[in-house]
Amino acid sequence: MSATSPSILQALSPSDTEDVAQRRALLAEIDASCRGTLMLFFGAALVWLLIGTVFALIASWKMHSPDFLADIPWLTFGRVRPAHLNAVVFGFASEAAIAVTLWLICRLCRAPLMHGWVVNIAGVFWNIGVAIGIGGILAGHSTAIEWLEIPGYATPLLFVSYALIAIWGIITFRFRREKHLYVSQWYLLAALFWFPWLYSAAQILLIMEPVRGVVQATVNWWFAHNVLGLWFTPIGIGAIYYFIPKVLGIPVYKYSLSVIGFWSLALFYNWNGMHHLVGGPLPAWLITVSIVASVMMTIPVVTVGLNHHFTMWGSFHKLKDSPVLRFMVFGGMSYTVTSLHGVLLALRSVSEVTHFTHSTIAHAHQGMYAFFTMVMFGAIYYIVPRIIQVEWPSARLISIHFWASAIGIMLYIVPLIIGGTLQGVAMINPDVPFLDPNKYSVVTMTVPYLRVRSVSGFIILVGHLAFATSFIWIVARWIKAARQHQPTPIVSNV
Amino acid sequence: MNPDPDNNTPAAAGVVADLAPADPREHIEPNEAQRPMSLWYVTFLCLFFGWGGYYVQRYSADYGALSYDENAGFGGAKTNIVKQVDPYVLGKRLFENVCAKCHQPDGHGVAGQYPPLVGSEWALASGPARMVRIALDGLQGPITVKGAGYNNTMTPHRDALNDQQLAAILTYVRTQKEWGHNASAVAPEEVAGIRNKTKDRAALGSWTAAELLALPDHEPRP
Structure with missing residues (x-):
């Protein structure tokens, strides 16, 4: 190949240098x-x-x-x-x-x-x-x-x-x-090891050879809390660490923050879970250690939050054009908010009010949906067109999906946290009856908030249907394109 | 490098870059910038670690498996481990769960069926020897209480209640203030002694009033 004639790679992407073109290939x-x-x-x-x-x-x-x-x-x-x-x-x-x-x-x-x-x-x-x-x-x-x-x-x-x-x-x-090893890989690889450890330990201790008494509750909360924190959270954070700088084309703000964020998550998260058993017949130190670990989670959360935020700094206007970025930033911000809210919920004085109320459910959805699911949506919107080489057919559907999911989940979380907290206040007040249709009681006071939740569920469903339509549409195009064209030539050997 | 760095804005319909090696609008893979840590951040870390250490030590009592009171403080929890249970309170709760179904919550029993405890010469005997036996292995056949005859069976509680629980119930019945009772309390050790002495009784069936009347009020010391 002479120096003057462009290579095939350069012919395909004329703006790139040979090196970049090879990486793309x-x-x-x-x-x-x-x-x-x-x-x-x-x-x-x-x-x-x-x-x-x-x-x-x-x-x-x-x-x-x-x-x-x-x-x-x-x-x-x-x-x-x-x-x-x-x-x-x-x-x-x-x-x-x-x-x-x-x-x-x-x-x-x-x-x-x-x-x-x-x-x-x-x-x-x-x-x-x-x-x-x-x-x-x-x-x-x-x-x-x-x-x-x-x-x-x-x-x-x-x-x-x-x-x-x-x-x-x-x-x-x-x-x-x-x-x-880019920061995302630490999280992803760790999650691949953490999940089987959690799942097998919980299966053995709770279902195959059930432990007895309070240990059962301890193992159950340890698993339920850690499956969020050591399986979904690292994958969500790893994805955000990849996609925000990827879409913006700039490096992650600080390597040192990445390191501390990862290792403090690995160090503290596993101790979480027992703070859900405040007031239960558990040794005091076990609950205390869990509360401290929950509060110490502020370190990874703030660290990762700062790292993501300063990576985004100066690029927030790009949220307007990029659906992927929008999902990622929404997810990242939700991660910070939900985790700091979780820190608050772990404190004994707060837990005594909010535990066994709907606010715990709102908190779980904030983590699983507002953070993790939104990040996954963003990732799917990024990945699918690349692997099948077909563009998303409709920007409007993606927009509907984002706004329905975002508004739906906020309408879910905010009223239910407020309602759940009021419910907790009512539950610890001996003057408020549990169920009495004629006056302010624990059961009747929650009903309006529960109705709002059903409404939010329908809004979220609209978003999911928009997503499903997009997905089926792009798959249909992919199949059609595959029928019409020869298979894509293998470019790696060029 | 790229005029349009956003890789995901949907292109015009029908534009499928089928032959392009990856998306030409896509940036190359991300990396991390090296910057020094700020002093504020290090201060923040130190504050949290300091607080965490303090809190664990302050609210873990003595890290004992039986220390449930987080406010007990280090070492102080040792006095908290075994809480002294008031036998009268424990007895009242157990009485309401176990005994009140027949003898009634007010202790008056049901005429002709279940004998009363209030003012009963059996309950208020100077020693608990007979009462402990009845509670342990039950009673059957005719019995006279406060001048009235009864003929029913009482279930044994040997396996259902331990020494502390039985002693608490009997203490409650013998010292119930509202019933005007003021007999002596029953110690768990007394129950344990009789339980051990009569351990073969279960095989022989419940006690009869005649058998019990042949025994002294007080358990003779061995």
Whole structure:
């Protein structure tokens, strides 16, 4: 190739230098290697998201209209609510998390996903496991342990599928071509190790060989809290760490903050959970240590928040044009707010009021939806057009999705935190009766807030339907394009 | 580098950059900037670590498995571990759960069915020897209380209640102020002694009034 004639790469992207063009070619190869696997996971995640949303609406409606579907055993509150939780946590959130993690690991390691069919098989079995699990819950076989309701006959399937996926992620990491470990990779890799530890410990101690007494509650809260903090949170933060600087084209603000943010999360999060048992018959030190760990979570939260915020500093006007950035920044800000609110809720004096009220539920949704799910939406909007080489068909649908989700979840969280706190104040006041339709009672005072929650649920559903429409549309275009064109030439060998 | 750095603004419909090696609008992979840590930030870290250390020490009592009171303070929790339970309070609660179903919450029983405890010569005997036996292994057959005859069965509580609980119930019944009772309290040790002495009784069935009347009020010292 002579120096004067442009290479094929330069012909394709004339604005780039040879070096950048080669990197792009590698990225394209990586994207192509992830294509089938990621589309499988994203598609399945979307289906579970819709199913989970419908379950959520049914459960929410029952909270203020208990007669609704009350005569169908399969759809009683005690079954629909865990079905919702497991559909969105193990169906939607975990599958989106796995797909985003695999893609980020491949890209940041500069290594294509090898033998993606193994992960595909694991993905199929994961979905079968979740489907059997949720069917089991609806049939009444729930284990009745929060966050672990999936009956024992489905969990081994989930665990084996997960192990296969995690091992594949780690193998990809082993064959990395990039020496420098970018901050996102620390979080993602740690999450791949943390989740099986949490899940297997909880399965063994609560379902296979159940521990007794207060230890059971301790293990349950440890798992339920840590699955948020050591599985979803690191993947969410890792994704934000990648996408904000990626979209802006600038480096992350401070390497030192990244390091402290990661290690303080690793150090403190695992001690969380027992602060939910304030007032319970637990040794005082166990609750105290958990409270301190919760308060110390301020360090990673503020650190990561500062790092993201100063990376964004001066670029906030770009939120106007970039849907990905919008989802990411919304998620990142929610992470800061929800975590600092969580610090507050962990204090003994606050917990005595807010625990066992709806404000805990609002807090959980702030973490799982306003933070994690929004980040996953942003990541999906970024990744899908790259792996299938098709643009999103409608900017308006993406906009509808963002605003419906953002407004819907705020309408969910804010009133329910206020209502839940008032409910807590009423519950510790001996003069307020528990249920009395004729005066101010604990049950009747929450009803207006619960109605608002149902309304917010419908708004969120609109967002999800817009997302589903976009997704089906882009897949249809992809299939059409694949029929019309020859397969994309492999550019990596050029 | 790029005029339009945002990679996700949907392009004009139908524009599919099929042959492009990755999206040409996309920035190359991100990295981190090296900047020194600010003094404010280090101060913030130190403050939190300092507070955390103080709080753990202040509100963990003595880190004991049985220390439930976070305000006990270090070392002080040792006096808090075994809370002295007032036998009268414990007895009242257990009485309402266990005994009141037949003997009634007011202790008057049900005429012709369940004998009264209020003013009963059985309950107010100078020693608890008979009462402990009845509570442990039950009673069957005819019995006369306050001049009235009864013929019913009382269930045994040997396995259901421990020494402390039985002693508390009997103490409550014997010292109930509202019933005008002022007999002696029953110690858990007394219950334990009789429980041990009569450990074969369960196999023989519940006590009868005649058997009990043959025994002294006070348990003879061994």
